[in-house]
Amino acid sequence: MAILGVESVIFGVDDLDRCAVFWQDFGLTPVRHAPDEHVFEVQTGAKIVVRRRGDPRLPTAYSHKVGAHETVWGVDTQESLNALVAGLRADREVTEDADGIFHFQADCGMPLGLKLWTPRKIVSQPDPVNAPGNIQRLNLHRKWRQRAIPKTINHVVFFVKDYVGTFEFFRDRLNFRLTDHTRGVGAFARADGAWEHHNIFFVSCELPVAPDEPGFMHMAFGLEDIDELMLGVNLMEKKGWKNESPNTMGGLSRHRISSAIYYYFDSPAGGEAEYHVDTDYLDDNWIPRSWDFKFGSLMWATRVPTMWQGDVPMDVTLDPEGKSLDAYRLKPKISAQTKEKV
Template identity: 35%
Template sequence: MKIIGLEYLVFGVDDLDACTNYLLDYGLAPLGNGCFEALDGSGVHLRHCDDPKLPVAMETASQLRETVYGVADEATLQSIEAEMSRDRPVTRGDDGVLRCVDDMGFALGFRITQRRTLELQSERINAPGDAGRSVNQLGASKDMPALPRSLSHVVYFVPDSVKAEAFYARLGFVCTDRFVGVGPFLRPSGTLDHHTLFLIQTPPFMKGIEHFTFHMGGPSEVMTAGTRFVEKGYQSFWGPGRHQFGSNWFWYFNSPLGCHVEYDADMDLHDESWAAREAIPGADNSQYFLFSYREKWAPGGQPPPPAQ
């Protein structure tokens, strides 16, 4: 099944104004009707939590109502429909989205992808032995756009990660790496990204979304976008830093959507020849390094305050 990756996430929220401002400040572009998109057209849809058109809310406090994946073609939609119809209701809406509910209660949708193909350079670096940027081409600037390019991945809290993984295996997701006793990083067959979905074992009352993220053009864009976000008053939760599994740079922020929201960049790519690794969960295996944000400082002034 050629599932390419996440197309959009749907949230049912209490405070539409706060969530709208958050996504705009994060860098997504407004499309109207509560829809926001990255440069490739993937994005986030906001609805008020009482909107009757939303899928039924989970029994927990999670505000995520639906996860919609993009697929390559109609044949993939038909394959998904045939597989899912074996043991659960499946519908296809007027919007062309095929819908069902997974074994953990997450509402899922699948549609032929409407992502736009991006023709943008990634971040270039210069190093002895490899001049990556052209002569006189700046590596960074104060006015660099640093905009989200593509919806990268979503992380679920689930009460049974083994059962959840088995469900997504039916859709062609494969494990790329695993935290022992926690859960797998999963990649659908239509992408080489290290993961589109990460499952974290938690008690049932925590079931829901932990975070979602968009790919940026490189680590400087993660740092730039994150710094601008902090300067607008949003609270950093974790980062910036660089993960071990996936190798992606990261910076997480608190949000009014009831989950964390991340900027990420430079994720590993894997194919069928990759052998999944396993690691014990913990700080030593979660990141190679971690920075702590502080306000700008220059030599000659007062010493910078100690990190909190």
């Protein structure tokens, strides 16, 4: 049985029309506009569904917040879907809607869905990259685009109370793989039928910069190359969209932990939307690693936050059995006084 990745993310928002403008400017393709719902898709067919908060179709877990209220995961075959649903029904309620989505909650209360899904095949053709002494593009000019067009939904990120326990639910009940662990910060996990470094990242609510309650942080959209990313950033900024959330902590940069080049935008649908390029791709031969949070989190091109300035020692070890997670099970919340000192 295999989960292929994110099939759709369903948002609850206050301003439906402003969110529709944002996602179109971001490069998504509109597929449905209705008074109570807007639907957009990337090239694989994975969707963003935007509904008003209070819509009876939305789950109740995050209903008091603007943001992603449910993540639906696409499953490769009917047999796989049946097996996953049967396993979940052993100890929780699972309901099916008219669209063939099976809805349930993880142990942490996160609303999730499973749906039979066949993503559309996409073919990327990034231009070869020249370097001194390594000519890959001779007598050939680079191609130029008119706008950024996201190809995939690479991953979603959620704040959770117990990131170890939440990862273990995804591992044990949905067959996700641990890919990396940022000690004390969170766990990265890959769906068993996916190739991206991670399809979900569980971030601890215990962090001083984290909210006290679980909820949505951001989601990443895969682009072809850095040229497309820069074009997308330029067009978004020209249209007035900003990158100011304290969670983003920087502009154009590359993640150390997954190698991806990225840029975040604050989204009126809640959290951030991330342009994402050149991530690591993995299979089951990958050995998870355990990282110090300073080294593993980010590498900035600009706007380096104070706590990451100066030398950051490399502190990473292989962790094939995920034993480093044991030391980070749910602990008491960091005090407000400690937060103020950070």
